[in-house]
Amino acid sequence: MTEHEPKENRAVQTAAEVLDLSPVIPVVALDDAEQAVPLARALRDGGIRTIEITLRTPAGLPAIERVAAEVPGIVPGAGTITEPGQAELAARAGAHYLVTPGTTDRLLDDVEASGLPYLxxxxxxxxxxxxxxxxxxxMKFFPAEPSGGTAYLKAIAGPLPELRFCPTGGISPDNAPDYLALPGVRCVGGSWLSPPDLLAAGEWTRIAELAAEAAALG
Structure with missing residues (x-):
């Protein structure tokens, strides 16, 4: 566990609690950290309790820091953790949980050393x-649609009934209900709540509406 934030002060303590935050985890890649706060507020106002800000862009870490400091009521997570060292940087920025696209022993060791819950x-x-x-x-099921989608998750539920998933990758408002109907799925991850055109135009009211529609899926 890192020294910057005691575990008891975090909104989530376990990965299972991350899955229960919202039926949809918005997956966001920002080019401008200034968009992070109004975006997080819009998602929160629509009833979404978390945001996964990916580290695919240089704005990722400062965006997490801004949301953690300025937007109460929404839990910031850091996504696209792919390299050792990123987990600690995300934790120091204020992320409450981590998300990786895949699994390697070296990466998992590093993520676990951060002390944060992870998917x-x-x-x-x-x-x-x-x-x-x-x-x-x-855990995260990624990429969900290319990997077999709901049929795949149904197939592995028999031998692995104890596992719980957040499918991400190819999830949309059209197929999200099919995933959420599966007993092993607690939430889905998707990028449709913050499309680039709405971000660029600052259409926060419309994003709040999309968030409300997503929150209603639960």
Whole structure:
């Protein structure tokens, strides 16, 4: 656990609690950190309780820092953790949880060392079982649609009934209800709540409406 924030002060303590924050976790890649606060407020006003800000752009870390400091009521997470060192940087910026697209032992060791709960990505039975062996029973299913979608998750529910997933990748308002109807799915991740055109135009009211529609899926 890092020294910057005591565990008891975090909004979520476990990966299972991350899955229960909202039926949809908005996955956001920002080019401008100035957009982070109004975006997070719009999502919160629509009933979404978390935002996954990815580290795909240089604005990712400062955006997490802004949301953590300025937007109470929404839990910031850091996504696209792919390299050792990023987990600690995200934790120091104020992320309450971490999300990885895949699993390697080196990356998982680093993520676990941060002390934050995490959703590690798995797209195969072997990857899911490896995570379970490390004590992780809540994980990200990515890329969901290319990896077999709802049919795949139904197939592995028999041998692995204890696992819980956040499918991400190809999720939309059209297929999200199908995923959320599965007993092993607690939430989905998607980027449709903050499309680039709405971000560029500052259409925060429309984003709040999309958030409300997503929150109603739960």
């Amino acid at each position: 590690a990505g798995a797209s195969t039975v072997s990857e899911a079982m490896r995570l379970a062996e490390r004590g992780a029973t809540a």
